[in-house]
Amino acid sequence: MKACVAAFALLAASWPNAAHADWRDDIGTFRIGIVAEPGAGNTVPGLALLTDAYTKALGMKVEFVVARDYAALIEAQASGRIEYAVYSATAYATAAQRCGCVEPLVAPVDEDGAIGIRSVLVTRDGKVPDLAAMATHRIAIAPSDSIGGSLLPLAGLKADGVELSEDAPYLVRAASAAAAETMLIDGQADALFGWVEAMADGQPATPDGQSAVPDGQLADPGGTVARLEAAGLSKSELQVVWTSGLLRYGPHAVRSDLDPEAKRRLAVFLTNLKSMTPDVYDLLEAAHSGGFAVASSKDYAMAAAIVQFVSGKNGQQ
Incomplete structure (x- = not known):
C-alpha cells in the first residue's frame, strides 16, 4: 500500500x-x-x-x-x-x-514613452475652426499611400462618422508629407492632415504636463506639429482641430x-x-x-x- x-x-x-x-x-x-x-x-x-x-x-x-x-x-x-x-x-x-x-x-x-501615432488636422491662425469648415478651405493631404498623412486620417474620420471623399475638391494632394507642411507654411493651404506621436493614456502630452487634446494623448516632441514649429511657426499659431484614434x-x-x-x-x-x-x-x-x-x-x-x-x-x- x-x-x-x-x-x-x-x-x-x-x-x-x-x-x-x-x-x-x-x-x-x-x-x-x-x-x-x-x-x-x-x-x-x-x-x-x-x-x-x-x-x-x-x-x-x-x-x-x-x-x-x-x-x-x-x-x-x-x-x-x-x-x-x-x-x-x-x-x-x-x-x-x-x-x-x-x-x-x-x-x-519609443524612448519618450510614445506607443504609436494619431492623425491630426492642423490649422494656422484658426482659419479652419472645425471639421465642418473644411469644405470652404484648402486642406493639404499627403499621397494616398501615406499611412499617417492620408490613410489614417481618412479611416479615422470614417470611424468618427465623418465621410470624406478622397477626391473632395477642397483636398489638395501634396507630393509628400513634407510638401503638405510646406503648403501650410507658405499659405497655399489653410490646414493639413498630419500626425503626432501618441502616448499611453494618462501620460502627459507635453513636458509641462499641459495636454493639447483630452486624456493626454499627444506627445511632444514628434510629428507634424513639432516639424512645423522647427520650420519657424510658433506654437500659438497652430491649432489641432481634430485627432484620430490611436494607431499603435x-x-x-x-x-x-x-x-x-x-x-x-x-x-x-x-x-x-x-x-x-x-x-x-x-x-x-x-x-x-x-x-x-x-x-x-x-x-x-x-x-x-x-x-x-x-x-x-x-x-x-
Whole structure:
C-alpha cells in the first residue's frame, strides 16, 4: 500500500513538468517569422544571438523564418507554419481579418514613452475652426499611400462618422508629407492632415504636463506639429482641430491556439528584454528604443479601420 501511495505521489509531482513538456513536444520547433529587410535577402542580423535568446526563453528549439513580404508572413502564420510573427500595425490587422487566429503579445515603445501615432488636422491662425469648415478651405493631404498623412486620417474620420471623399475638391494632394507642411507654411493651404506621436493614456502630452487634446494623448516632441514649429511657426499659431484614434506600433503576435505557458514565457522575456539584454533588443527592434509593452487586440482597432477602408476603396475600383 505504501508503495502505491509513493508511486502515485511521484506521478502527481511529475504532472506539471509533463504538461509543460507537452506543448514543446507538440510544436517540435518554434518558428518565428519576420519580413526581410530590403536588399538583405534571407539574412537576419544577429541571428545566432536572437535564436539563442528565444531558445532560452522557451526552453526549446527555435528557428527564424524570413518572409519576402507581409503577405507571405500572414499566410505562413494563418496556415500554422509559424507560431510567432513580427508585424506592422496594418499587417497585423490584415492577419487578424484573414483568419482570426492571431493575437498580439507586445508592441514597442519609443524612448519618450510614445506607443504609436494619431492623425491630426492642423490649422494656422484658426482659419479652419472645425471639421465642418473644411469644405470652404484648402486642406493639404499627403499621397494616398501615406499611412499617417492620408490613410489614417481618412479611416479615422470614417470611424468618427465623418465621410470624406478622397477626391473632395477642397483636398489638395501634396507630393509628400513634407510638401503638405510646406503648403501650410507658405499659405497655399489653410490646414493639413498630419500626425503626432501618441502616448499611453494618462501620460502627459507635453513636458509641462499641459495636454493639447483630452486624456493626454499627444506627445511632444514628434510629428507634424513639432516639424512645423522647427520650420519657424510658433506654437500659438497652430491649432489641432481634430485627432484620430490611436494607431499603435506594430506588434509581435502569436497564434491564438499557442499554449498559455508559451505565451507567458514570451511576454516575460520580451517585456524585460530592453533592461536585461539591450544588445538583443536592439537587434530585434531598431526603430523604437523604449522597450516592449504588453499589447492587446483592441489596441489595433484603428489599424483594422485602415485595412477595412483600403479594402472598401479597392472594391470600388
